Amino acid sequence: MDYLQIIVLALIQGVTEFLPISSSAHLILPVHLLGWPDQGLPFDIAVHAGTLFAVLVYFRGDLKHFMDASVDVLMDRGFNEHAHLLGKLALATIPIMIVGYVLKPTIETELRSLTVIALATIGFGLLLGLADRRSHNRTELTGLRYREALFIGAMQVLALIPGTSRSGITITAALLLGLNRIHAARFSFLLSIPAIGGAGILAIRDVSATNVDTNWFDFALGMGVSGVTAYFCITMFLHLIDKSTSLMPYVIYRVVLGTFLLTLL
Numbered sequence: 001m002d003y004l005q006i007i008v009l010a011l012i013q014g015v016t017e018f019l020p021i022s023s024s025a026h027l028i029l030p031v032h033l034l035g036w037p038d039q040g041l042p043f044d045i046a047v048h049a050g051t052l053f054a055v056l057v058y059f060r061g062d063l064k065h066f067m068d069a070s071v072d073v074l075m076d077r078g079f080n081e082h083a084h085l086l087g088k089l090a091l092a093t094i095p096i097m098i099v100g101y102v103l104k105p106t107i108e109t110e111l112r113s114l115t116v117i118a119l120a121t122i123g124f125g126l127l128l129g130l131a132d133r134r135s136h137n138r139t140e141l142t143g144l145r146y147r148e149a150l151f152i153g154a155m156q157v158l159a160l161i162p163g164t165s166r167s168g169i170t171i172t173a174a175l176l177l178g179l180n181r182i183h184a185a186r187f188s189f190l191l192s193i194p195a196i197g198g199a200g201i202l203a204i205r206d207v208s209a210t211n212v213d214t215n216w217f218d219f220a221l222g223m224g225v226s227g228v229t230a231y232f233c234i235t236m237f238l239h240l241i242d243k244s245t246s247l248m249p250y251v252i253y254r255v256v257l258g259t260f261l262l263t264l265l
Contacts, residue, residue, distance in 0.1 A: 001039060001218065005030070009039055010222040013047040014229025018055070018189060019237055020128055020168030020250050025121045025257055028114065032264050045203045046219040050227030052196045055189055058234050062190060081142045088146055089187075092153030093194040099157045104202065107160050118261035120163030125254025128168055131175035132247040141183040148177045149187075156191065163258070166195060168250075181241040189234060 001009075009027065016023035030036040056063065062082075069083035079087075155173035159166035167188050174184030207214075241247065 001037070001043070003221070005036055005039075006043070006218055006222050007225055009036075009043070010047050010050065010225035011229050014051060014054070014226040015233050017048075017051040017226075017230055018167050018192070018234050020125075020165050020171055020247070021254055021257070022117075022121050022124075022163050022165035022168065024112075024162035025117050025165075025254075025261065028117055028261070032114070041203055041207050042214045042219060043222050045200060045207065046222040047226040048196055048200055048203075050223040050225070051230040052193065052200065053223070054227045054230035054234060055192055055196075058231055059190060059193075085141065085144075085190075088144060088149035089190055089194070091146060092149045092156065092191055093198075095150075095153045096156050096160070096195055097198055100160055100199065101202070103160065107162075111160075112162055114261060114265060116161065117163035118258045118265075120161050120258075121165075121254050121261065122258035124158070124164045124168055124172070125251050125258065128172045128175075128254070129248060129251035131172040132181070132251070135175040135178065135180065135184075141179065141187060144174075144177070144179065144187070151177065152187065152191070156195065159195075166192065168254075171247075181244070181247065182238060185238055185241055 009030065012026050012030075013023055016026045027039075031038065065082040066086045069080055069086060073079060073083050152170055152173040156166060156170050158164050158169050167185075170188040170191055171181075171184045174187055175181070179187070
């Protein structure tokens with residue numbers, strides 16, 4: 001890939017990773033519209049590492065609370081709200097760890113068609129709109145129960161279908177449980193840390209088993225662009241949904257994008 005392709009694809013990944021609009025649906029566009037080659041696994045690892053770094057930096061305060069709460073638990077000082085939230089995030093991570101590991105080969109070979117991506121973009125976009133309309137606007141994330149966290153984690157498994165959007169489906173699940181938009185998004189983004197990290201570990205394992213050469217400058221460029229873009233995207237999205245009364249613009253965008261992808265068949 002040349003530098004223009006690296007920057008464009010890293011920008012796409014950084015923008016779409018945390019918005020509920022599906023990164024896979026967007027990354028397929030340069031292939032079909034511009035004839036660009038597949039970016040390859042090393043580059044995929046780079047841009048996901050960038051987005052992981054972005055969410056770690058943005059939620060560094062929460063991560064410090066989690067570390068302090070973990071020490072309190074180990075020292076038998078009891079569970080505070082941060083310890084409970086960490087436990088819920090850990091519980092919600094289990095389904096995608098299991099299913100992702102078992103079904104990874106099937107997903108990569110059977111579910112990456114343009115038809116699947118287009119239909120998932122439309123279908124799960126409409127589900128997001130339905131969940132947004134039915135949200136009961138619970139104001140406290142601390143009120144989320146463990147079984148509800150597990151439900152969000154189970155729904156996150158659907159993100160293994162290209163076109164679904166990991167952030168989109170987890171926000172949808174949280175809204176269906178009654179969380180308001182800002183708390184649904186925060187739980188979704190915190191949940192992305194183990195999800196992206198786990199996927200990255202599997203990808204690194206796959207690369208290490210091959211003789212693929214890694215261009216480290218391209219790797220660093222992709223990681224840097226996606227990371228900076230993702231950080232600003234997280235900031236912007238949380239600000240916008242805190243002020244907005246609806247997620248319908250994202251729903252409409254997904255339906256239009258999915259319809260356009262169907263025209264490419």
